[in-house]
Amino acid sequence: xxxxxxxxxxxxxxxxxxxxxxxxxxxxxxxxxxxxxxxxxxxxxxxxxxxxxxxxxxxxxxxxxxxxxxxxxxxxxxxxxxxxxxxxxxxxxxxxxxxxxxxxxxxxxxxxxx
Amino acid sequence: xxxxxxxxxxxxxxxxxxxxxxxxxxxxxxxxxxxxxxxxxxxxxxxxxxxxxxxxxxxxxxxxxxxxxxxxxxxxxxxxxxxxxxxxxxxxxxxxxxxxxxxxxxxxxx
Numbered sequence: 001x002x003x004x005x006x007x008x009x010x011x012x013x014x015x016x017x018x019x020x021x022x023x024x025x026x027x028x029x030x031x032x033x034x035x036x037x038x039x040x041x042x043x044x045x046x047x048x049x050x051x052x053x054x055x056x057x058x059x060x061x062x063x064x065x066x067x068x069x070x071x072x073x074x075x076x077x078x079x080x081x082x083x084x085x086x087x088x089x090x091x092x093x094x095x096x097x098x099x100x101x102x103x104x105x106x107x108x109x110x111x112x113x114x
Numbered sequence: 115x116x117x118x119x120x121x122x123x124x125x126x127x128x129x130x131x132x133x134x135x136x137x138x139x140x141x142x143x144x145x146x147x148x149x150x151x152x153x154x155x156x157x158x159x160x161x162x163x164x165x166x167x168x169x170x171x172x173x174x175x176x177x178x179x180x181x182x183x184x185x186x187x188x189x190x191x192x193x194x195x196x197x198x199x200x201x202x203x204x205x206x207x208x209x210x211x212x213x214x215x216x217x218x219x220x221x222x223x224x
Binding site: 004029035042043044045047048050055056060075090102103104105106107108 | 148150154157158159160164203207209210211212213214215216218
């Protein structure tokens, strides 16, 4: 069974640009979550989608947005990039149904903003 | 929201030593509890979990017990190996999200 796939693995963007990251969950998983990992702030929750609906979101500015498609694949978009957006962005998938669902993480997308 | 206090690192041990990483949390409701591990250059891997009070999660020689009365979920391993060198994260989960601790870097020397 294939794991969570994130593309691209590495990105370099310039301040002010926008970027779209992609996540393909494990087959059969309907929940996708996104996290930002930085040395200063650690791992922070961005948002979670289940069956194309956002069920929860973290405390990030509106420049950060996401969506989920009918095949459960998800994208996150960051507009007007800032230097502080440089981070490892991790996607996780889970079954999403029931009280306890284990999250399986992808390798991440390393975004560098210059 | 949830918050996690995790033992500060880095922790450096010799092979076959005993490892313990303390984790306490505050959370709304009754969260499930997880330990994740991140090896150098890789994403996060689930190490173990516990879903209710007094549950013991275990995997690869690691153990942690869900202590509701002390809101703790300490990670232990009796005899570490060089291959256990990694960053370990404690994470309660509710409301469809994980709340991660700061992570504890563990280095095991041969």
